[in-house]
Every structure is written in structure tokens, then in C-alpha cells.
Amino acid sequence: MLADTRTNAGVDNISTYRKLRVYGNDGKRLIAIASAGSLSTTQAAIQRLSHGIHNPETGEVETLDTVPDIFSAALAAGRALRASRDAMAGLQAEDVNFESTFLVGGSIDGEKTRLFLVYSAGNAIECGSDTPYLQIGENKYGKPIIDRALRWDTDLKEAVKIALISFDSTMRSNLAVGLPLDLMIARMGQGQADTLIRIDDSDPYFHDLSQRWSDALAHAREEIPAPPY
Secondary structure: OOOOOOOOOOOOEEEEEEEEEEEEHHHHHHEEEEEEEEEHHHHHHHHHHHEEOOOOOOOOOOOOOOOOHHHHHHHHHHHHHHHHHHOOOHHHOOOOOOOOOEEEEEEEOOOOOEEEEEEOOOOOOEOOOOOOOOOOOOOOOOHHHHHHOOOOOHHHHHHHHHHHHHHHHHHOOOOOOOOOOEEEOOOOOOOOEEEEEOOOOOHHHHHHHHHHHHHHHHHHHHOOOOOOO
């Protein structure tokens, strides 16, 4: 899971906030949540999850420390998102967008790792073999790269490379996306991340990747014959 840290309310009001949060990471419980959209809705939903959100099916109050599996974590995140969005409904007259989305993924007690996209309405869809990745936020610039390169059986390290190239391309075309990036890498069924790092503008690998990708694109363009018209 990979997320940038830039939020903005116009070109003169740009801030840095964490959009990727990791819970547990103790070998038994790994829950990662990436967010996009309204910062106020996101923060309110995270607070609701921390304090506990009511599950109408069981009557229990759930937190990310008590949900039994990742699907339940996604459902709890959905309830928290919807409650936070609805609580701000009175401010809609101010023409402010309070929509927000989550990516919720991980593994609890050795279950198969799963990944869900959770919408503000509380509903969710799951990543699967026909949809080998999920993306939220600003996606129009980096999405074509992922669509061309990523497959369900892509090697994990190669997938990380593709994701970094996608973010690099997005940042070149969209000021709303920027460094630093937060990266979490976990293998199937693991309750602890292999990698949890922040990539900033001094990171040598990301700088080299960006330059190599630019050079490769320039070379590929030069190799294509000129159009006959």
C-alpha cells in the first residue's frame, strides 16, 4: 500500500498529513488504512474507529483492535466513514465536499490477506484476480501505467516498482499529489509488514527511478517511427 501526504484547499493552502495508517503490526494483526478525499471526514472516521463503532448486526462496539477479520475491519471503517460524513451534512450548504474513501487491507490471525475499497456511503468492494489493484484519490495520471504493467501474479517487488512509477508520473502532472510517500509492504497472510518507510525527496532509489523512467520514455519515443502523415 502506497500513499502520498499532500492535502490542499487551493494552491495557496497546501499541507502535509499522513494518509496511510498501520494498526497492530505485531505478527498477529495487521490492518492498513489509506485515505483520500476530505481530511476532516477522514480524521473524524479514524477517531470513531479508535473510540469504537457500533455494529448493528452483533450489537457490539468494535475497534480495529477487536474486529475478527479484515472484512469486518472494512465494514467498521465504512460505518465510521458514513457516520462522519452524515454528521457534517449540515455544512453542505457551504458547498464543501465531505466525501472520503478508504483502502482497508491486511491480515488477522493468519487469514488470507485481503484488500477493500470503502466508500463514504459505507459500502465496499474487494480486490481480486480480475481487479488486481485498487486506487483512490487522484488516479487519472498514474492509472494508465498500472493498467499496462500490473497483473494478478506480478512479483511483489515489481508491483512496488510499478506503484512508485505511477506516483512519480502523477506528481509530475498534478500539484495535489506530492512527497513524502508512505509505503507499506506485507506478504500474504502475514500479520506484520516487511517494510514500513517514508520516501522523501532525498531518497536515492526514488530519485534514480524517476530519472530512469524519464530516460526510458524519451528513448522509447525516439525509437518509434515518425507518422506517415
